[in-house]
Amino acid sequence: MKRIYFLLLILSVLATACKKGKVSPEPVVPVIPVIPVNPADPGLPTAAKDGVVFINNGTSxxxxxxxxxxxxxxxxxEFNDWKGAAMKNTPDGNIWWLQLDNLNPxxxxxxxxxxxxxxxxxxxxxxxxxxPIDDIHIDNNTYSGLKAYPVGKTTGIVSVMQANQPxxxxxxSAGFTRPTKNNLVIYELLxxxxxxxxxxxxxxxxxxxxVGLGINAIELMPVNEFEGNLSWGYNPSFYFAPDKYYGTKTALQGFIDECHGRGVAVILDMVLNHSFxxxxxxxxxFDKPSGKPFAISPWFNTNSNTHPYNVGYDFNHESAATKTFAKNVMKFWMQQYKxxxxxxxxxxxxxxxxxxxDASFSAxxxxxxxxxxDYNNYIKSIDANNFYVILEHFSDATEEKVLADDGMMLWNGLNVNMNEGMMGWLANSDFSWAFFAKHGFGKSENLLNFIESHDEERTMFKNLAFGNASGSYDVKNFAVALKREEMAAAFLFAIPGPKMIWQFEELGYDISINYxxxxGNKPIHWEYFQQTERKALYNAYAKFINLKKKNGIFSSADATYNLSAGVKYIKLIESNNTVVVVGNFDVSSKDANVDFGxxxxxxxxxTGTTMTLTGNTYNKTLAPGEYHIYSRTALNAG
Structure with missing residues (x-):
């Protein structure tokens, strides 16, 4: 562009001069100044990479x-008593570097x-x-022998490097086979x-x-360093460092390895929309007066209002620097933590x-x-072996379809509609959006359904607080509320495609998300598992998960359903079997009339019993909360 500018400038001067008769109108070959291009920095070692790389057996x-x-x-x-050593700058001005020698590995x-x-x-x-602030609250059992902060030497957060890390x-992990997407049952936990x-x-x-519950994947809420200790983790600050409040790097690797040894995949919640x-x-x-990043930031937008749900400082994912950083983060966790x-x-x-x-944001x-x-292709270039890419997207169905067609999985929350059904309020209880065909997807494996995640109010809390009633039947009753949870779970796991449950959902955790x-920290109630009625819900979840994993019909694309009325049903068909899940979500008895085929x-x-139909239609009066999972041939219960 600069050469073109100078050429035009010279030609303009020449043309003007010709008009004034000051030079000959004969053709003149202009002299174009050469704009030097910075060569590759000959001083930057070829071994250099972002951050720190050790050479010479860790002594440099x-x-x-x-x-x-x-x-x-x-x-x-500490290697120079905090007095500082000037770093070299590459000719393009982008990278600063320095080689340290005489280190103890x-x-x-x-x-x-x-x-x-x-x-x-x-x-x-x-x-x-x-x-200096958060580390004092980390106990020795969680992180043994944590290096002391260099008090009096510097201020702010400091980095740590070590050649011979544990x-x-x-x-x-080498022999671990990831569950197929359609068979995936994820347990999200904080x-x-x-x-x-x-x-x-x-x-x-x-x-x-x-493992007794039957899940085959664990999704950890963010574990890379975030601000403070008592956090959900969606306020990230350092993307390559596991947060010490949860343990050491090797402890996290050991956790993943042991999960793999038990047939359980590990999925990490990654926050790359924003940073703090x-x-x-x-x-x-960062421009302190305005409280915003400067426009010259290679990574962040000056204004964080590109969309209505933004928090922190907004990454610009159209920036090459952001794309490079994001890919480096993905590659690191994939390779270092398997x-x-x-x-x-x-x-x-x-x-x-x-x-x-939200409407314009979702378009x-x-x-x-x-x-x-681009990110999905990059991930597949590193690991094409059924690696899960799950998006919390909630955008226009046409956009989600394109992403699903590319192999990505889309979160699909059923909390509102299913919970309305659990509570016995039927007007808004249709959860048929759980079926992949309604999204235009070609495969059920790309739609990840859940009733609860970290983000929603706990359904058992709402059952007890707002449940409907009719006569002596009251959803606010503890035992009734748990059975309604059980019925909803039966329907959830009958829907083809991957599933996710939130921690303690299977025990009817009834503490509000706003507690x-x-x-903020929530009470931990492991004693729930010893309570008969809650343990029954756990057992029911285990049964439904097991049925899903052991019977291919629960991945069938041939599905019909009616989920809008009080009596709801799902019918799945494959070549040698038919499954019908039917239940009464009303708070009074209702007649069921369902074509079983x-x-x-x-x-x-x-119930473990059998039923004989004299015709194709199932006609029965169902009590409130009553549900069944019928099959033409007995299902494999494992």
């Missing part, structure tokens, strides 16, 4: 920081970057940080609120409980379209589709 380290437009960057840390070194003699930041790519020896010890080791002790103020990437280009999938938080936010309402966005296809504040003996997987 090449440290880099991507920080365009900065005047100076110094590396400060077995020593943990705390370090920071001093930018423009003013800003101290930690390394965005570091795998461990030290926080290495986990993997045992089970480590903080799952056990009192809130760490990987204590969570692992509950693996027998989870502790992030060094936010701080590098995870089996990502659930991407607020995936619909990967847009640069301005939208102030088809070609740029967003291209971004997600102690929406994201065949007369004769039908097997009831709920």
């Amino acid at each position: 380290a090449i440290v880099t920081l991507y920080a365009p437009f900065k005047k100076s960057v110094a590396l400060i840390g 077995n020593t943990e070194y705390a370090y920071q970057f001093l930018v423009d003699d003013d800003l101290k930041i930690a390394d965005p790519y570091c795998e461990k940080i030290l926080d 290495v986990y020896t993997w045992k089970n 480590i903080r609120d799952f056990t009192a010890e809130h760490n990987y080791a204590s969570t692992l002790q509950k693996l027998d409980y989870l 103020g502790q992030s060094p990437m936010v701080q590098l280009y 995870i089996d999938g990502f659930r991407f938080d607020l995936s619909k936010g990967f847009t640069q379209k301005l939208s102030s309402d 088809y966005d070609a740029s967003r589709v291209a971004i997600w296809k 102690n504040g929406r994201t 065949a007369s004769g003996i039908w097997y009831d997987a709920v």
